[in-house]
Amino acid sequence: MRALSAAGHRVLGFDADPETRATARSAAARVPAAQRWQITATIRDAAADAELVVLAVPLPALDDVLDALTACGYHGLITDVTSVKGPVREAVAARLRRAANPLAGFVGGHPMTGKSVSGFASGDPALFTGCAWVLCLDEATGLDDWLTVAGLITALGARVVPATSAEHDRAVAVISHVPHLLALALAATAASDPLALTLAAGSFRDGTRVAGSRPELVAAMCGGNAAAVLTALGDVQERLDEAAKALEGRDPLRAIRDWAKDGHAARQAWPPAPGRPEQVPVRVETLLRLGRAGGWITEVAADRRTVTAFLPVEGE
Amino acid sequence: MRALSAAGHRVLGFDADPETRATARSAAARVPAAQRWQITATIRDAAADAELVVLAVPLPALDDVLDALTACGYHGLITDVTSVKGPVREAVAARLRRAANPLAGFVGGHPMTGKSVSGFASGDPALFTGCAWVLCLDEATGLDDWLTVAGLITALGARVVPATSAEHDRAVAVISHVPHLLALALAATAASDPLALTLAAGSFRDGTRVAGSRPELVAAMCGGNAAAVLTALGDVQERLDEAAKALEGRDPLRAIRDWAKDGHAARQAWPPAPGRPEQVPVRVETLLRLGRAGGWITEVAADRRTVTAFLPVEGE
Structure with a gap:
């Protein structure tokens, strides 16, 4: 929320814990008005006009939150930041099959960053700068959805790494x-x-x-x-x-x-250093090959036909 | 050398590498005159009037240095700072048996501190403050020799841990x-x-x-x-x-x-916190029991009949 708001997006948030919601509301009051997130009273209110929902919940809470989203008729894009991707993909697939209003699209994600302290007060809008952020490109993933999320996340300064859930x-x-x-x-x-x-x-x-x-x-x-x-x-x-x-x-x-x-x-030889930037055509196999080789992307072109990619070069 | 000199001891040093000797000489010129170590041209010159020789060489060099010490007729106390104590004890014992002038005494030691950078220029007189420093109490160790080295090292601010070579x-x-x-x-x-x-x-x-x-x-x-x-x-x-x-x-x-x-x-629960200081009688078994329980000593009494000891207390 902090990073997306700071990047100029309109962000609404909900947390199951009223205390966390209160902390998040007071924190919003302390940032410039143009970068202020809003905290809603329900999942429905948060998702009502959303183009993208980011699920930042632990794995055991995922099913309930997905059910709440489908129950309120959300049809937009969903991504998540859970640390294991196979079980998330399966939970989403089970709901797609079951739901009367199937989710429009899902792109599993995992930012490889964090802090040893938890809670909203420990949040940092710069947490994702330079970090590797896996975005899953599975068979069921729409490439257009993937590019939308990848564009958003590269704009936060993260390095997007394409991989299948299993590879991740x-x-x-x-x-x-x-x-x-x-x-x-x-x-x-x-x-x-x-x-x-x-x-x-x-x-x-x-x-x-x-x-x-x-x-x-x-x-x-x-x-x-x-x-x-x-x-x-x-x-x-x-x-x-x-x-x-x-x-x-x-x-x-x-x-x-x-x-x-x-x-x-x-x-x-670790951590790998970036080679020269390359313009790479947007094709699922090309993107997955890039990820398998340890590469990442830093930008999605406006026409969505290429991405700016880096491959690691050998360390000393 | 830096720590012992800073504590007011007269320190002479030798290194097999002429460049290291040069570095150590120039470094001495940059400390107050009263805390200045001297670099000698031979092992013989360094050991001639010494009360204690500290061997700070890697294990493969130990035999040669011990031979050089016995060859020049050194009869004083020896300690070392090598990271494995069994092989050092055996190397010393072999020489004691063989030498015409048996070494007066040997106390194996191992300060649990260090830096990721090597060389004389990386030395730091405060390196040993608070660190655990094992001093071996084996069957062949003279308790009086052990107390001499323990007194010297606790005065540098280190925590002396009694242990057998095998326990270490x-x-x-x-x-x-x-x-x-x-x-x-x-x-x-x-x-x-x-x-x-x-x-x-x-x-x-x-x-x-x-x-x-x-x-x-x-x-x-x-x-x-x-x-x-x-x-x-x-x-x-x-x-x-x-x-x-x-x-x-x-x-x-x-x-x-x-x-x-x-x-x-x-x-x-790690690292263990110190309990209250205790005065412990100087007996080999008591000291070894203290070490086995994770304890350490911070002072040897002037009469050498007791030491100030600490036992760890449970962490949180």
């Missing part, structure tokens, strides 16, 4: 969900040794930081993406098995040094 | 060596998916930070501590197997939430 869920399993499991396993292992906890410094602090996330949140992320998390966890465990073999061998120093090279090179 | 090596396997292996395995797994690398944000950044350490350093740490690292890695892998089972089960959300509780609680 596999990628976040590796870079977000499994890291939580590793952090929790490490913290739990250290817990049995008070001496270790007293000696722990930087590598333990960073390696376990996300173990501070609430177990409910970790469960929602990993449990909602179980198949992809299992695959990614299996890959990591395989590499750890190789490390164990290296340590058991006759020359552990040399074996661990060789084993460490891939991971070290990957980390040194 | 087991603890750092969990809190330092295994975190490096987890970070490397995670980074290597993500490397095969450019989409994942583009989406990666905070949890990947922190979870893989130490994968940026040079493979040679990781190999020296893990390879020099292979048995303890294997045990700790096995414990972490067992917990990851449990997470996999939780994900495969009928209710992955509830199972992961329950699985996550131990690690979450451990991370929330």
Whole structure:
């Protein structure tokens, strides 16, 4: 809401919690009048004249909110910012099949940014500047709807990454969900040794930081993406098995040094730097290939026939 | 050198690299005259009148330096700051048996602090303030030698943690060596998916930070501590197997939430806060019990009969 309002859009918002609505109303009073969002008393009031509805609710609340939207006859475009995309796509598809007034269009989204603090008061209109924002291009996604949302989001300064829901869920399993499991396993292992906890410094602090996330949140992320998390966890465990073999061998120093090279090179090359901007034709396969190669788009052309795209270049 | 000089000790230093010696000499010229260290041209010159020699060399260089020290007839106390203590203890013991002039005393040490940048120019006299500094109390360690080094180091503002070499090596396997292996395995797994690398944000950044350490350093740490690292890695892998089972089960959300509780609680309670200071009698078993309970000492009494000790108290 803060980012869209600051970008000059007319924004109406609703939250199930009256206290959050009150906080959001007072916060609006503190921004320039032209950038002020409005808080409505019902979902119906918020959606009545909307061209786009952004669902910013956790996965377990999604079904109810989609039902409320169809119940009030909303026919416009919908996007969301939930961290797992397969279950969201399925929830929307189930409603499209069932609803007397099918939703006009749905584009699943996931901005790869956030803060360690929650609540409306922690919002920041600049939160999305430069962040990667996945927009799902699934078989059921209308390319025109996708371009509409992509245009809106690139205009906020985010880098839009095209991917299927399945590709997104596999990628976040590796870079977000499994890291939580590793952090929790490490913290739990250290817990049995008070001496270790007293000696722990930087590598333990960073390696376990996300173990501070609430177990409910970790469960929602990993449990909602179980198949992809299992695959990614299996890959990591395989590499750890190789490390164990290296340590058991006759020359552990040399074996661990060789084993460490891939991971070290990957980390040194991260984050990927952008190559030169390219004008890329708007075709589903071309966009998905761009996303698979680690690319992103920063602009949708006015005629919607091309997008401005970047591919990553090798780091050092 | 910087910390000991700043604390008013007379410090002489030697480094095998002439460039490092030059850097250390010019750096000395920039501190107040009373706090100036001297750089010598040989190990012999540095050790000639020393009461204590601090070995700050990597494990592979240790044998040569110990040989040079015995060759020049050094009879004083020695301590070191190497990150694995078992192999250091064995190297010293081998020389004690062999040398015509046995070393008077050895106390293995490991300050749990550091910087991501190396070299004399990166030194900081305040680096040890508040850090945990393990001093090994093995069977061969003279308690009087241990108290001498402990007194020196607590006066630098560090928290001295008594532990056997084996206890130290087991603890750092969990809190330092295994975190490096987890970070490397995670980074290597993500490397095969450019989409994942583009989406990666905070949890990947922190979870893989130490994968940026040079493979040679990781190999020296893990390879020099292979048995303890294997045990700790096995414990972490067992917990990851449990997470996999939780994900495969009928209710992955509830199972992961329950699985996550131990690690979450451990991370929330870390770092441990100090309890009230206590005067503890100087006895080997008492000191080792203190270390095993996660405690540390901040002062050695002038009569050397007690130390000021702290035990950790439960976090939130």
